[in-house]
Amino acid sequence: RKEVEQDPGPFNVPEGATVAFNCTYSNSASQSFFWYRQDCRKEPKLLMSVYSSGNEDGRFTAQLNRASQYISLLIRDSKLSDSATYLCVVNMAGSQGNLIFGKGTKLSVKP
Amino acid sequence: DVKVTQSSRYLVKRTGEKVFLECVQDMDHENMFWYRQDPGLGLRLIYFSYDVKMKEKGDIPEGYSVSREKKERFSLILESASTNQTSMYLCASLTGLGTDTQYFGPGTRLTVL
Numbered sequence A: 001r002k003e004v005e006q007d008p009g010p011f012n013v014p015e016g017a018t019v020a021f022n023c024t025y026s027n028s029a030s031q032s033f034f035w036y037r038q039d040c041r042k043e044p045k046l047l048m049s050v051y052s053s054g055n056e057d058g059r060f061t062a063q064l065n066r067a068s069q070y071i072s073l074l075i076r077d078s079k080l081s082d083s084a085t086y087l088c089v090v091n092m093a094g095s096q097g098n099l100i101f102g103k104g105t106k107l108s109v110k111p
Numbered sequence B: 001d002v003k004v005t006q007s008s009r010y011l012v013k014r015t016g017e018k019v020f021l022e023c024v025q026d027m028d029h030e031n032m033f034w035y036r037q038d039p040g041l042g043l044r045l046i047y048f049s050y051d052v053k054m055k056e057k058g059d060i061p062e063g064y065s066v067s068r069e070k071k072e073r074f075s076l077i078l079e080s081a082s083t084n085q086t087s088m089y090l091c092a093s094l095t096g097l098g099t100d101t102q103y104f105g106p107g108t109r110l111t112v113l
Helices: none
Strands: A004-006 A011-014 A019-025 A030-038 A044-050 A055-057 A060-065 A070-075 A084-092 A099-101 A105-110 B004-006 B010-013 B019-025 B031-038 B042-049 B065-070 B073-078 B087-094 B108-112
Touching: A004 A084, A011 A019, A019 A084, A019 A105, A030 A060, A030 A070, A030 A099, A044 A055, A044 A060, A070 A084, B004 B087, B010 B019, B019 B031, B019 B087, B019 B108, B031 B073, B042 B065, B042 B073, B073 B087
Parallel strands: A011 A105, B010 B108
Antiparallel strands: A004 A019, A019 A070, A030 A044, A030 A084, A055 A060, A060 A070, A084 A099, A084 A105, B004 B019, B019 B073, B031 B042, B031 B087, B065 B073, B087 B108
């Protein structure tokens, strides 16, 4: 069932850099897609949903390619506070809210 | 704001003890979940519940049981704790009404000695 794959990183980037995370999912029945953020020793929190048309929230842009079963997250102008683990998450219709989490990609933004 | 609380942030138990982890949400959510999170393994679903007194096994239910006597409370029980159950335990909830966003509690870091 575990078919959400992410590069674990870590990605070490300087402040101001642009960084992209990729994620693939294996189940074509997946219907909803998300990026969660998890700070060290904290719980995961929703960063943004991912829509077929792509969506942007400030410095963050998420994209979905259903044909390739591929999701991406782009962070522009990285800040120190962006340092966290980013979890790719998918959901299938009728799954009663069961989300399938990737193992996460760790980002470290350095001064 | 949705609030999901867990009874303890840190817990230390001995092998063989019975352990109760409590989770409470204050938003009348239908669905609740218990996960454990381990380095390199990510989040793994233990059990979930979509209604009072209803429960479903997740990916790794062995060694665990759950209880949902009230809508707002979902308990995870380790009948006889073992060292391989040392982990971070996370509870989550969502409304179950067409939304998919899970809200997580702060987690309980359990150490079994």
